[in-house]
Amino acid sequence: MLPPILANLRIPVVASPMFIVSGPDLVIAQCKAGIVGSFPALNAREKDGEPALLDAWLTRIAEELDRHNQANPDHPAAPFAVNQIVHRSNARLQRDIEICHKHRVPIWITSLGARPEVNAAAHDCGGIALHDVINERFARKAIEKGADGLIAVAAGAGGHAGPQSPFALVQEIRTWFDGPLLLSGAIATGRAVLAAQAMGADLAYVGSPFIATEEANAPADYKRMIVESGAEDVVTSSLFTGVSGNYLAPSIRAAGLDPDRLERGEVSDMSFDENSPRPKAWSQIWGSGQGIGAVREVVAAAGLVDRLAREHAEARAALCGA
Numbered sequence: 001m002l003p004p005i006l007a008n009l010r011i012p013v014v015a016s017p018m019f020i021v022s023g024p025d026l027v028i029a030q031c032k033a034g035i036v037g038s039f040p041a042l043n044a045r046e047k048d049g050e051p052a053l054l055d056a057w058l059t060r061i062a063e064e065l066d067r068h069n070q071a072n073p074d075h076p077a078a079p080f081a082v083n084q085i086v087h088r089s090n091a092r093l094q095r096d097i098e099i100c101h102k103h104r105v106p107i108w109i110t111s112l113g114a115r116p117e118v119n120a121a122a123h124d125c126g127g128i129a130l131h132d133v134i135n136e137r138f139a140r141k142a143i144e145k146g147a148d149g150l151i152a153v154a155a156g157a158g159g160h161a162g163p164q165s166p167f168a169l170v171q172e173i174r175t176w177f178d179g180p181l182l183l184s185g186a187i188a189t190g191r192a193v194l195a196a197q198a199m200g201a202d203l204a205y206v207g208s209p210f211i212a213t214e215e216a217n218a219p220a221d222y223k224r225m226i227v228e229s230g231a232e233d234v235v236t237s238s239l240f241t242g243v244s245g246n247y248l249a250p251s252i253r254a255a256g257l258d259p260d261r262l263e264r265g266e267v268s269d270m271s272f273d274e275n276s277p278r279p280k281a282w283s284q285i286w287g288s289g290q291g292i293g294a295v296r297e298v299v300a301a302a303g304l305v306d307r308l309a310r311e312h313a314e315a316r317a318a319l320c321g322a
């Protein structure tokens with residue numbers, strides 16, 4: 001059974017959080033279009049001495065969604081989610097948890113570390129916690145530590161993808177877990193959303209297609225590269241963050257590197273410290289999953305959600321006569 005907060009979406013889709021790319025404009029558009037919108041807390045970066053930008057973002061999102069709901073009682077906005085990077089180099093984690101708790105964030109997405117105190121903070125303010133995992137072992141740990149649901153990050157996903165086939169990952173998790181399960185990795189059509197459900201997931205977790213939307217905080221060249229690229233243009237490398245991730249080969253070439261001859265990175269190099277001299281990843285080396293062959297133009301986020309909803313209904317009708 002899905003918790004009520006995830007049960008009444010227009011289509012079973014959660015838009016995944018994307019470093020730099022996802023901000024309030026995109027989240028508000030996603031939620032108004034009827035799917036869960038999300039952003040990483042770390043994207044809200046204020047200059048030294050300024051008030052916390054995360055606080056301002058959460059106020060704005062709540063106010064705009066509230067206004068939408070009052071004007072559209074028949075089509076209320078979907079809830080939103082905030083992603084916490086639970087990694088030792090994230091020096092802001094405690095502060096960001098407090099801000100999210102104060103704003104009673106309804107859905108908390110944790111990545112790169114499962115910690116009971118983060119889940120407890122989510123529960124204490126009435127929210128739910130979803131943790132992203134790349135294998136069954138991490139999935140068990142996440143549930144033991146108090147997560148309510150899991151996001152299975154399979155091969156082909158943008159960002160820090162896992163190596164496993166979505167079939168294998170969902171099948172193993174579903175042998176023991178019947179709670180909320182999201183599946184991610186190259187899901188870019190409504191047909192693929194339905195396939196995720198057929199495999200045993202409750203919801204699809206979709207990232208890269210939203211890079212090519214008007215509301216995404218991404219340079220025009222990045223959006224264009226998403227539109228012009230396909231699965232073959234996505235390369236997997238650990239060089240940029242120390243952990244295996246998927247990136248657009250043309251952006252690696254543009255940075256003067258050969259995408260076919262990249263050195264390995266070390267996990268100890270991973271850092272979410274703003275002052276880290278290291279990763280050019282995300283700002284210069286552009287991340288993407290393998291599903292972008294389905295992305296043909298830059299559109300408003302609502303247009304992308306409309307396409308997913310239409311394709312999902314058509315695929316259901318074609319397969320189930322529903």
Ligand SMILES: Cc1cc2nc3c(=O)[nH]c(=O)nc-3n(C[C@H](O)[C@H](O)[C@H](O)COP(=O)(O)O)c2cc1C
Pocket residue numbers: 016017018019021040083110111132153156157158159160184185186187205206207208209282286287288289290291
């Ligand atoms: C550019 C980019 C940045 C990302 N940044 C984050 C992040 O900050 N936190 C996180 O949990 N996941 C991040 N991800 C992973 C996504 O949340 C999600 O797992 C992935 O986008 C799903 O695969 P798809 O892009 O093929 O749809 C990122 C993905 C991309 C493409």
